[in-house]
Amino acid sequence: MRVFRTCALAAAIGLLGHSASLAQTSSLWNNKQCAVVLTYDDAIDVDLDNAIPALDSLKLRGTFYLIGSSPVVAKRLPEWRRAAQRGHELGNHALMHPCDGSLPGRTFVTPDNDLSKYTVSRAVSEIRANNVLLNAIDGKTARTFAYPCGDLQIGGVKFYDQLQNDFVAARGVMGGLQTAAQVDLTNIDSYMINGQSGDYLIDLVKQAQQSHTLVVFLFHGVGGGHGLNVDLKAHRQLLRYLKAHEKDIWVAPMVEVAEKIKSAQASSAAGKAKG
Structure with missing residues (x-):
């Protein structure tokens, strides 16, 4: 009987701990099951023509990572400003979008924009210059x-080590669902989308709901406009699912979700230090 009581007590304590953990996670995600961040890269026309109107129609907000030198930024600057006023984040995707041309499959990288030929100070300076531009817009x-x-x-x-005071966080390109404690704010996981179905996109959100985690989508073209593309129908299916389940899913720009995670991680670290 004593063994049974001991086991029952241990099980009860375990359940209480699990419930407390879930409650803490729900609180972090604005008292919802999970967090979803919709990100769109490269500052292209379809961001303004397709993605933002689709989000606005359902009162959802996303993060648009702008390349400062993109002609779409210069030509359509008032539209980007209005998007920011409606709550979308204008994120920093560098001034020139330099990529490491020394890596396999990087034949598209031009000598002028080859990150492997950059100095760290040049990369940092260009990224900070893009922040100045974005601040002038929003x-x-x-x-x-x-x-x-x-x-x-x-x-x-x-190079981001020198930029941590300039940003709340940085988004990477490796897929994964993460709890707030697991998130590396210097390289947040994201799922790069290229041709996947609406069912696939929705299933990722359902997995996040079940595991009480963060899921970040990385889009480029929406209905065309880029070599990496999501079909308009698939994108619309995802947005409609998010809207239909907004009582359970927190959809917000990256900066808002990252600020929440940063605060939670800082509190946790302070608690451990006191302990």
């Missing part, structure tokens, strides 16, 4: 960064 200082091509290093040096 008037905001808090934003996130997305690594062009997912490249983190120059000559073995992580």
Whole structure:
């Protein structure tokens, strides 16, 4: 009987701990099951023509990672400003979108934009210059960064280490669902979407709901406009699912979700230090 009571007590304590953990996670995700971040890279016409109108029609907000030198930024600047005013984040995707041309499959990289030929100081300076441009568009200082091509290093040096005070967080390109404690704010996981179905996109969200985690989508073309593309129908299916389940799913720009995670991680670290 004593063994039974001991086992029952241990099980009860385990359940209480699990419930407390879930409650803490739900609180972090604005008292919802999970968090979803919709990100769109490269500042292309379809962002303004397809993606933003689709999001606005359902009152959802996303993060648009802008390349400062993109002609679509210069030609359509008032539209980007209006998007920011409606709550979309204008994230930093570098001034020139440099990628490491020394890696396999990088024949598209031009000599002028070859990250492997950059110095760290040049990369940092260009990224900061893009922040100045973005601030001139939206008037905001808090934003996130997305690594062009997912490249983190120059000559073995992580250039973002010098930029951590300039951003709330940085988004990478490796897929994965993560709890707040697992998130690396210097390289947040994301699922790069290229041709997957609406059912696939929705299934990722359902997995996040079940595991109470963060899922980040990385889009380029939406209904065309880029070599990496999601079909308009698939994109619309995802947005409709998110809207239909908004009581259970927190959909927000990366900067807002990252700020929440950053605060939670800082609190956890402070608690452990006191302990």
